[in-house]
Amino acid sequence: xxxxxxxxxxAARNKVMARFIDNERLLWPALLAPAIVYIVLLVGxxxxxSIFYSLSSATVATSDIHFVxxxxxxRIIHSDTFxxxxxxxxxxxxxxxxxxxxxxxxxxxxxxxxxxxxxLVRLLILLPWVAPISLGSIGWLWIFDSIYSIINWTARAVGxxxxxxxxxxxxxxxxxxxxxxxxxxWRILPLATVIVLAGLSSIPQDIHDAAxxxxxxxxxHQFEITLPLVMPITLVxxxxxxxxxxxxxxxxxxxTRGGPYDTxxxxxxxxxxxxxxxxxxxxxxAISLFLFPVLVAVAILFLIAARRSEVT
Amino acid sequence: MATVEARQLVKAFEEVRAVDGIDxxxxxxxxxxxxxxxxxxxxxxxxxxxxxEQPTAGDIVIDGRAVxxxxxxVRNVAMVFQSYALYPHLTVERNISFxxxxxxxxxxxIRKKVDWAADMFGIRRFLNRKPRQLSGGxxxxxxxxxxxxxxxxxxxxxxxxxxxxxxxxxSARDELxxxxxxxxxxxxxxxxxxxxxxxxxxxxxVLNHGRVxxxxxxxxxxxxxxxxxxxxxxxxxxxxxxxxxxxxxGFRPEALVPAAQVPEAAVRVPLRIKRVEYLGAEQLIYGTxxxxxxxxxxxxxxxxxxxxxxxxxxxxxxxxxxxxVQRFDRNSGRRIAEATS
Numbered sequence: 001x002x003x004x005x006x007x008x009x010x011a012a013r014n015k016v017m018a019r020f021i022d023n024e025r026l027l028w029p030a031l032l033a034p035a036i037v038y039i040v041l042l043v044g045x046x047x048x049x050s051i052f053y054s055l056s057s058a059t060v061a062t063s064d065i066h067f068v069x070x071x072x073x074x075r076i077i078h079s080d081t082f083x084x085x086x087x088x089x090x091x092x093x094x095x096x097x098x099x100x101x102x103x104x105x106x107x108x109x110x111x112x113x114x115x116x117x118x119x120l121v122r123l124l125i126l127l128p129w130v131a132p133i134s135l136g137s138i139g140w141l142w143i144f145d146s147i148y149s150i151i152n153w154t155a156r157a158v159g160x161x162x163x164x165x166x167x168x169x170x171x172x173x174x175x176x177x178x179x180x181x182x183x184x185x186w187r188i189l190p191l192a193t194v195i196v197l198a199g200l201s202s203i204p205q206d207i208h209d210a211a212x213x214x215x216x217x218x219x220x221h222q223f224e225i226t227l228p229l230v231m232p233i234t235l236v237x238x239x240x241x242x243x244x245x246x247x248x249x250x251x252x253x254x255x256t257r258g259g260p261y262d263t264x265x266x267x268x269x270x271x272x273x274x275x276x277x278x279x280x281x282x283x284x285x286a287i288s289l290f291l292f293p294v295l296v297a298v299a300i301l302f303l304i305a306a307r308r309s310e311v312t
Numbered sequence: 313m314a315t316v317e318a319r320q321l322v323k324a325f326e327e328v329r330a331v332d333g334i335d336x337x338x339x340x341x342x343x344x345x346x347x348x349x350x351x352x353x354x355x356x357x358x359x360x361x362x363x364x365e366q367p368t369a370g371d372i373v374i375d376g377r378a379v380x381x382x383x384x385x386v387r388n389v390a391m392v393f394q395s396y397a398l399y400p401h402l403t404v405e406r407n408i409s410f411x412x413x414x415x416x417x418x419x420x421x422i423r424k425k426v427d428w429a430a431d432m433f434g435i436r437r438f439l440n441r442k443p444r445q446l447s448g449g450x451x452x453x454x455x456x457x458x459x460x461x462x463x464x465x466x467x468x469x470x471x472x473x474x475x476x477x478x479x480x481x482x483s484a485r486d487e488l489x490x491x492x493x494x495x496x497x498x499x500x501x502x503x504x505x506x507x508x509x510x511x512x513x514x515x516x517x518v519l520n521h522g523r524v525x526x527x528x529x530x531x532x533x534x535x536x537x538x539x540x541x542x543x544x545x546x547x548x549x550x551x552x553x554x555x556x557x558x559x560x561x562g563f564r565p566e567a568l569v570p571a572a573q574v575p576e577a578a579v580r581v582p583l584r585i586k587r588v589e590y591l592g593a594e595q596l597i598y599g600t601x602x603x604x605x606x607x608x609x610x611x612x613x614x615x616x617x618x619x620x621x622x623x624x625x626x627x628x629x630x631x632x633x634x635x636x637v638q639r640f641d642r643n644s645g646r647r648i649a650e651a652t653s
Contacts, residue, residue, distance in 0.1 A: 207400075210399075
């Protein structure tokens with residue numbers, strides 16, 4: 001009896017399942033729900049909370065919160081550190097993304113070719129992206145260390161640095177910024193390379209062949225055929241790079257903590273130091289909100305540009 | 313105008329020899345068709361002529377000059393691809409002018425040439441459009457205009473009509489032939505479609521397994537196929553082959569007619585009818601013939617208004633003229649020269 005009832009029960013369950021899957025009115029909310037819950041809880045709620053905090057007097061020390069209007073914002077705008085952080089953020093983003101774009105283009109062009117050991121090179125290039133950012137950054141921390149820096153020791157060993165030349169990479173403002181930029185390039189490059197590589201491999205071989213037969217030399221081929229055809233997807237890669245650089249603080253946090261004397265502070269790290277370490281929740285929220293309109297504008301601009309340059 | 317030669321050409325891809333020793337010459341101004349089933353090496357051969365593929369051995373000679381080691385751009389050949397390979401981000405005008413800009417021609421000359429080529433294919437009104445805004449037939453004309461515009465020594469066309477619908481294909485074939493005639497440019501045309509090959513080619517090279525099975529005029533190929541491969545590859549339905557001792561006994565379906573239609577001295581072929589297919593102007597009679605090696609399938613193609621007066625399962629007396637009979641060697645498949653009688 002039970003042996004017969006069991007498959008019957010399973011059949012009924014399968015039927016219910018099939019009916020559920022066939023019912024589009026039930027299926028799509030069910031499939032979308034996890035994403036919506038995730039966005040509401042982990043993006044929407046903190047976002048609204050930070051707007052609320054930025055207009056209040058919230059600190060970690062007291063539960064007595066009252067509304068202060070735009071006071072936090074005016075305080076920030078009148079702070080030197082804000083302008084320096086904003087400048088640093090822009091410098092970091094623009095310079096790192098410029099080099100990411102150039103290097104990703106070169107790497108992807110090389111990697112699209114067939115050669116022995118290609119998979120190994122691809123793997124190595126992807127590694128920085130797969131490794132945890134903080135772990136990679138700590139590796140760089142040692143590379144830039146004031147005593148053990150492998151760069152300094154190597155340069156001295158081969159005679160590039162003289163006896164009295166010993167840069168303190170993370171201790172001098174300009175060098176520290178350069179170091180941060182280098183690590184940021186190292187971090188973003190794999191993703192950009194993979195995206196540009198995908199763009200390159202989506203160009204039909206016929207198009208390249210036609211350009212060859214039509215007499216295009218190397219540069220004409222690159223600039224008149226290949227580059228315009230990978231432009232839409234490259235813009236998306238740059239957009240990702242900008243957002244990841246603009247909103248991120250891990251590299252700055254691990255390498256310099258914004259120092260020396262706030263000279264390498266970026267908006268995101270300064271918001272963290274103010275709001276979490278300094279306990280000024282309202283101030284931290286107000287600083288981080290400065291990022292929002294800028295990024296929305298950048299995203300819209302890039303998506304429009306990508307749409308424009310799309311060809312098929 | 314130029315001659316194009318392949319000398320002892322071989323192309324090996326790892327284990328496979330896609331082109332296995334081809335000797336071939338396209339004469340000045342000739343329309344030469346490379347015809348063969350897929351995988352016969354015809355596209356590889358064309359890509360080697362264009363310079364897109366480096367031969368494993370042998371030489372490509374254009375106008376008496378060996379170009380084997382030269383890149384495509386100095387060979388002065390133009391190619392039309394099956395996919396047309398238009399540059400999707402450029403306007404029709406920029407597509408057509410691309411080869412001219414690549415050689416650094418002056419702006420004014422470029423404009424004149426583009427107008428000339430665009431007029432030839434009636435696409436002047438599309439000059440400012442992007443390829444995605446054009447229909448298949450229009451794209452094909454743009455591809456042709458791009459090939460013609462710099463007046464190359466050789467045209468290479470790789471199945472340029474196969475992406476068009478059947479109706480358009482006929483008119484495009486006609487236009488293709490007339491523009492090639494008027495320009496007189498040596499043209500090599502790759503196709504797997506025998507009707508296209510027959511209609512377009514001054515000569516046809518039939519390729520099989522990376523070798524030239526036969527090269528000749530459409531009449532040569534059809535009437536005097538060099539082996540059983542060519543005999544059965546060309547013609548639709550293909551040539552009937554019936555085992556006869558150590559030879560194949562071959563004849564075209566249209567040569568097989570009711571016995572009453574053939575004068576004396578004919579070869580009698582009793583055909584057991586299986587099925588009749590009515591095709592409008594003609595009908596195909598499917599049947600079997602008793603050969604020395606057992607029953608063999610045969611097809612007769614006769615005018616539709618000819619009533620054979622017998623139904624399926626019955627035997628009907630068919631016959632052939634003696635000069636319609638061809639013989640091939642059983643082992644090699646090679647044609648056996650007609651005994652002069």
